Each structure stands twice: as C-alpha cells, then as structure tokens.
Amino acid sequence: GENVEQHPSTLSVQEGDSAVIKCTYSDSASNYFPWYKQELGKRPQLIIDIRSNVGEKKDQRIAVTLNKTAKHFSLHITETQPEDSAVYFCATRGGGGSQGNLIFGKGTKLSVKP
C-alpha cells in the first residue's frame, strides 16, 4: 500500500528564518497532497494543499512544491513566526484502489525561537 515518509521529525529555526519539510510517497497514482498544522492539544487544520496537475502553490508565507517524477512534495514556510510552532503533517490521497483515503506522514514538530 501507499507509504508516506516525512522528514525531519523535529525542526528548530530562529524567528524570521525559513523552514522546509519534505515528504516522499510511493503510489504514483496519488493525486492530492494536503498539509495539516496541529497546535498543541488542538485538532489538525488544513493549511495548504496541491493537486497532481500543479507543480507549486503559494499562500502568503507558505508554499508547497510537488515533484511527481521524484514522488516528493515539500512545505516551505518563509519569515517564520513563533505562532508557526506546531506539528505539521503531510498526506497523500491515492488512486481509486485506496478508496481515496488520506495517508499521513508521521509529522514534523516545528519550533520557532524568538
């Protein structure tokens, strides 16, 4: 079945620096790649997503890039702020055989130091 690897598991940056989180996937039929942010003790919330027919998508300080050939996609956060501190999860949605369920990476704990 589909497998999603997420790196790094922890990431610490200084406020104002950029942060990059990378995920690789195995199912070439995957067609949807969302990123979720989970603050401590709260529910995961979608922050950005990308479909397989797009290579890059940007929303203010966050962006996602997709390389279908290499089967990896990345989350980029620029000008990080302390409120960006959270656990970030990538996910993929596979082809029809997977019933369209999301497969999540194990998460990256981002700490932004003021």
Next chain:
Amino acid sequence: DGGITQSPKYLFRKEGQNVTLSCEQNLNHDAMYWYRQDPGQGLRLIYYSQIVNDFQKGDIAEGYSVSREKKESFPLTVTSAQKNPTAFYLCASSGRQLSYNEQFFGPGTRLTVL
C-alpha cells in the same frame, strides 16, 4: 471550530470495559473517518464511512467497531479486544470522499486505560 464535535474530551476506561466515543457533524458531509494518534506515529485510520449504513475497516481496525445509522453521527466503540487503547482519537468528515474535498477534524477524545 464548529461543525464537527466529539465527546467526551477525556475518557478513562478500566481494563475489560467497552467504551463509545461520540462524533457528530452538521456539515452535511457524506464521508466520516476515525483516526488514532500516538506520539511520533502520525494519524492512523481506524474506520471510515462513505455513506449511511456503510463503513469499511482502515489500517488498524482490530479491537474497534463503528456504526453509521445517521449521516450526522459516526460513533466509535473501543472494545476490550483492543490491547493498547490509550491514545488520542480524532474524528473527521469530508464531502465526497473521492473528490479533493478537505477533511475537517473534530477536537479529539483522549482515552486513558487505568
């Protein structure tokens, strides 16, 4: 944060007891999901339902059961057969499962076995 609710927020269970976690949504979503979250393990799918009176096992269904008698409700029962039930349980819902629709998460239930 409205739209999908879970109760209770905290639940304590003695060994050998069955407990039921509630999940309700008023988003008119067809699909509903249950995930288990353990530290460093990401989100793992327990059960999902695409339509009323139908549901399928996810990756870790052993020791769990669900029902989907109403579109708005998708309760999860943790049975005594689940050997390690202490975890954070998240319910989610989305529009049509095979579309790109976002999954919305509930606030979660933290289950502890005493």
